[in-house]
Amino acid sequence: MSNEIEAIKDPGLPVHVHRRADTDPKAAKKAERQVAILFLLSAAGTVLLIASYLFIPQDVFIFFPILGSTNAHQLFLGLGMAASLFFIGMGAIHWAKTLMPDEEVIIQRHEFRSPDEDREEFVKAAKDGAEAAGLGRRSLIRRTLGLSLGLAGLSPLILLGDLGPLPDEEQKMTSWKKGTRLVTDPGDRPIRPEDLEVGAVAQTLPAIAAGEHRKLSDIAKDAVLLIRLRPEEFNLDAERLSWTHEGIIAFSKICSHMGCAVALYEQQTKHLLCPCHQSTFDVTRAAKVIFGPSARPLPQLAITVDSEGYLVAQNPFNEPVGPSFWGRSA
Template sequence: MSDTTSTDLVTHGHGEEAQFPLPPHHLRITDTDPRAARRAERQVAIMFALSALLVIAFVVVYFTVPVENFVNLGPIGIVNASNLLLGLTFGGAIFLIGAGAIHWAKKLMADEEIADERHPVGSPQEDKDAALEAFQAGLAESGFAERKLVRRTLIGALALFPVPLIIFLKDMGPPPGTVLRETVWKKGDRIVVDVTLQPIRPEDLRVGTLVSASPEGLTELQEEQGTMNARAKASIILVRMRPEEIRSQQNDGWDFNGILAFSKICTHVGCPIALYQQRTHHLLCPCHQSTFDLADSGNVVFGPAARRMPQLPITVDDEGYLVAADGFQEPVGPSFWERGA
C-alpha cells in the first residue's frame, strides 16, 4: 500500500490495465486549523460521554419507573412509560456511539487516498509485514493514542454499553403463569363489532361474511386499566357459513345457525389474522402462512402453527344479539414453552 497523488494511476482488472486518475486531495479545516481539530475532538468526546450517561439513565429507569405506568402519546396511542424510556435511553446510547465514531473518522482521522493493488489470496510474508505496518500507521493516523480525551470517553462509553444487555436478562423470567391463559370473555358477554362497538344479530351476517369483533365493555376496561393487554387476548373473528358445511365434531353445537367465533390471534407467534377464503373456509396468517380450516374446528392444514385456532362458543341473548355461551376453553395466542405444542 502506498500514498498517491492526483497523478497516480490505479491498475486493476483480470490482467487488463485500466487507468483512472485519483481526484486531487483536499485538506479539511481540521487538517489546517488546530482550534477546529480540538473543537471536533470535544464534540466527539461529548457524544461518547452522553452515551455513557444515557446508559446510566437506562439503569435508573429500569429500576425506578413502574411497569404499570402508561402515557398517552396522542396519534401514537397509549404506550408503556417504562418501555418508552428504556427504548429512548438505550437507543440514544447506541446512536451517540455510532455518531461519535463517524464524526471522529470524518473530522480527525487521516483521509489520504490509498491505492491497493490486487494480489494472490495467499499473501507472502513481506505483504503481511506491510499490512501490519499499515495497521500501525492507521492507528497512529487515527489519533487514538494521541487524543486522550476521545480515547477515554470512548472506552468509558463502550465499558458501560453492555450493562443494559445484562439487565435485559432479568426480564427472561419468571414464567408468565396463567396471565396468557385467560381472557375477559365469560358467559353472556355480548359480541360487538370492533371500532363501531355495534352489537351483532345473526341476520346481520351473510354467508361468507367475516367480522372482527370483541366483547362489549372492552373499551371501558381498556381505559380503566390503561393498557391494551385485554384486547390483545380477547379479539375474535366471526364467520358465517352454511350449517351443512361445518364438519367440526370436536366443538359440535358451538356455532349458531352457521355462525362461528374464533380467536383472532395466530397460535404460531401471535399475529392477528383476518384473511379468509370463503370457498375453502381457510383462514390464512399473513406472517408465516399458517392456514386453519374454520369448518373443521380451526385445525391447522398448513404452516408452522402447531395448535388449532381456539373457538369461542356462542349463542343469542333474549334480545336476539350474539353473545358468548362461555369463555374460551383453551389458551389463546401463540404457543410457548409451557403449552407443549
C-alpha cells in the first residue's frame, strides 16, 4: 500500500507549468473578456439565423460574381448557424484552455463492478417495488398499461404524416424538355461544344428564363454531367450515339443507387464514380454499371445544338433520374 501511495505522489509527470491567467489577474481578466466576446459573436449568429428565418422571404436572391444567383434566405440562415456554432465552440475551448481549473489530479481506478451487497440490494428493491405496485396481481392495470404504452409508441408514426406532401409524379419528372439549353452551374452560361475540350467534364443545369429562380428540389433532380470524349471512344448503339454531340455525352448526375452526386471522373479509364458506395459507371458504354451496388446505368440526356450553336436537350430524360426506389416510368 505504501508503494501505491508513493507512486501517486510522484507519478512521473513533467513539471506542471502554470498558465499566465493562473498567476496574473490582468491576463485572467483579458481571457475572460475574450471568451465573452466569442460568446457574444455566437449570440449574434443566432440572432442572424432567427432574423433570416423570420424576415428574409424564401424567394429573394443575391448575385455573387463566382457563386452566381444565391438564395438569400438560405445563405443567411447558413451563415447565422455557422457563426452561432463556431463561436460558441471557440468560446468554450478558449475558456477551458485559459480559465478553467488546470490542475493535474491523480485518482486510483476502482473496479467498475458494484459490490455484491449493492447488487443484491438493487434486485431486492426492484422486486419489492414490483410487488408493492401489484403488477403481478392487478392484471387489469397491467394490460391497460401495456395498451397505453403500445399506443404511445405509435404516436410518432402518426406524426410522420407531417413530413410534407408526397411528391407523387413530381419526383419522376425533371425540368429538361426538348430544346432546353444546357447552362453552366454555377454561372448559368449557355455552352457551346467548343467550350469543352476532350477529357473535360462540366456540371450543367437546364436554362431558366430571366428573373426566374430554381427550386432546390429541381436542382437536385436536374443536375447533368457533360463529358467530352473522342467520338471513336464510344461503344454505343446507333440510337445512343445519336444522343451525343461531337463526342459530348450527358448523364444525370444523380446516382441510380441512393441518389448521391456522381462527381468523380477518371479521365484515363473514362469511369464515373459515385463517392457514396463506389458505384462505377462506364462513360463509353452509356454509363453501364461496372462496379458497386447500383442496379442501373445513369440516365442519358439526348443532346444536340440549336440554331445558335448552343447545346440543348433533344428530349426530356427517357427514364426517371435518381434511385430506383423513387419510382420508374417514362
